[in-house]
Amino acid sequence: MTTATRLPPVLLGAVVLHTAVFPQLRIFGVAADVLLLLAIAAGLTSGADRGAALGFGAGLLADSFLQTPFGLSALAYSLVAYAVGAFGSTILHTGRWIPMLTAFVASAGGVVLFAVLGLVLGQEHLVSLRLAAVAAMVGVLNALLSPLALRITRWALVTHPVSGPVLR
Amino acid sequence: MALSRRGGRSRLTLVFLILTSITVITLDFRGEGAGLISSLRDGAADTLAPVRSAAASVLDPVGDALAGVTGYGDLEEENAALRARVAELEGSGLRGEAAQEELAEARRLLELDVAGDTPRVNARVVSTPVSNFEQTVELDQGGDDGVAVGMPVVSGAGLVGRVVGVSGSRSTVRLVTDPASAVGVRLTRSSEVAVASGEGPGVALSLDFVDAEADVDILELVVTDGLDGSAFPPDIPVGRVTMAEAAPGELQRRVEVLPVADLAQLRLVSVLLTPTR
Structure with missing residues (x-):
């Protein structure tokens, strides 16, 4: 199985979790942002390039369910995933x-x-x-979900965990 | 060398994605991609509608339990405030009488047909907002049922919000508590005209443009003004004044209004089929 066959069901599952499941399970009125987490996980596991691309796609999916300008989430998610990918390649x-x-x-x-x-x-x-509280709560919820998201993203993007320091 | 080339390609990818995002946003703003973008949004809403409805009905009790646990502090405060109010009313016969009148009025309000004989479509609230920023709910009636963007939505008690998105079988309603919501209103006793703006979930609406000299009563009813250009028909109950303060030197009175519709527990609503602009 390749990324082309693994990624679509992962994206579909993420959209269902993002739009149907987690909005019902709010903590202090805040829900986890699964599509943002997917973009971050892609940046961490596959680097800035693929992370940004997946972040863009995940953001467009998120925009499909929002009333904010179409493309706003895509822009934010791709920038975050790129930054995470660039940062991830410098850490152990x-x-x-x-x-x-x-x-x-x-x-x-x-x-x-x-x-x-x-x-x-x-x-x-x-x-x-309210922005600071929402940002902090989304951070906590996404951090708790991140081990699972990283495993799924690594599987979907057919990557292998980096076992040592990566050269800049 | 290879790493540098990879870094250069990454930056190129990022620049391409940023430019694409800005193009999409621009098309959305200018309305030039409106057809494609609304088709995408409608398709997404309709495709996932059954899944979202099923998830909402299955997870509703869990969500309520979580809201109860994480909102325990608020409930305690609310409970304390209600106890204080009861004690205050019990302490005076006159105040007790006032409470009876208040109760009777609340009952009348609940039974009030809030929008006369305006044609309407009754709808069920099927899911809660996806976003952490938007106060919106989704209804199980859409464009196929005559619902259009801009139509007001009411519950048995009063104004709920306004339709901001419609697909064939679903519609999205922006609640009056959404920070992007603004409703032209009139205070029923003082006849002051103002704009009620949303301040977020569970927070009272704030009234703008109330004169500092205006005589505003606590619990005064606030209704839609229905002035020319307003999106809402006149005299739909919006809320009751819970706070009215005028700081020295300020030109406007600070007024807060609690919505009469229980927006946290919406189940059934009506979309008023008014002409939209």
């Missing part, structure tokens, strides 16, 4: 906490980036006092 892939911490920071950053880009595009309501 040892221990479980580094990817989880990365997922937390990147998810929270992704939420803030989405809101700020939205603000630039005239969506003033996205930036409010």
Whole structure:
């Protein structure tokens, strides 16, 4: 099986989780952002190039269910996945906490980036006092889900975990 | 050398994706890709509608339990406030009488036909918002049933929101509490006209443009103004004033309004089939 056959069902599953399951399971009124997590996991497991591409696709899927400008999530997710991929190639892939911490920071950053880009595009309501709480909560929820997301993404993108330091 | 080439290709990919995103956003803004983009959105909404409905009905009790656990502090505060209110009313015969009147009015409001004989489509709320930023719900009636973007949505108690997206079999409603929502309103006793803006989930609406000298009562009913250009018919109950303060030197009074419709527990609503612009 190749990426072309593995990725579509993973994307479909992520969309179902993102739109149907996790919105029903809100903690403090906030739901995990599964499609953003998928983009981050792709950046961590496959690097900046593929991460950004998958982030763009995942973002377009997310935009299909939102009233915000179409392409806004795609832009935010691809930038976050690229940054994670670039950052991921400079760190040691040892221990479980580094990817989880990365997922937390990147998810929270992704939420803030989405809101700020939205603000630039005239969506003033996205930036409010609640933004920090939403970003932190999405970061926590996505970090908790990240070990599973990393395994699935690694399988879907047919990559192998990096066992040592990667040269810049 | 190889790594440098890979880095260059990555940056090229990123630049390409950024430019593509900006192009898509621009097309959406200018309405030039409206057909394709709305087809994509409609297709996505209709395709996943059964899955989302099924997930909502299965996970609803779990979601309610989670909301109960994580909202325990709010419930405690609400409980304390209600206890204080009960104690206050019990302490005075006159106040007790006022509470009876308040209760009777609340009952009348619940039975009130909020939009007269305006043609309507009744709909069931089938899923909650996908986003952490938008206060929207999805209804099981769409364009095939006569629903169009811009139509007001009401519950038995009052205004719920406005339709912002429609596919063949579904529609998306932006609730009045959404920070992007603004409704032209009138205070029934003082006849002040204002704009009620959403402030987020579980937070009272704020009224803009209320004169600092205006005489606003707590619990005063706020209804849609129905002025020319308004998206809503007149006299639909929106909420009740819960706070009205005027700071010295300010030109506007700070007024908060609690929606009369229970937006956290919406099940059945009506879409008013009013002409849309």
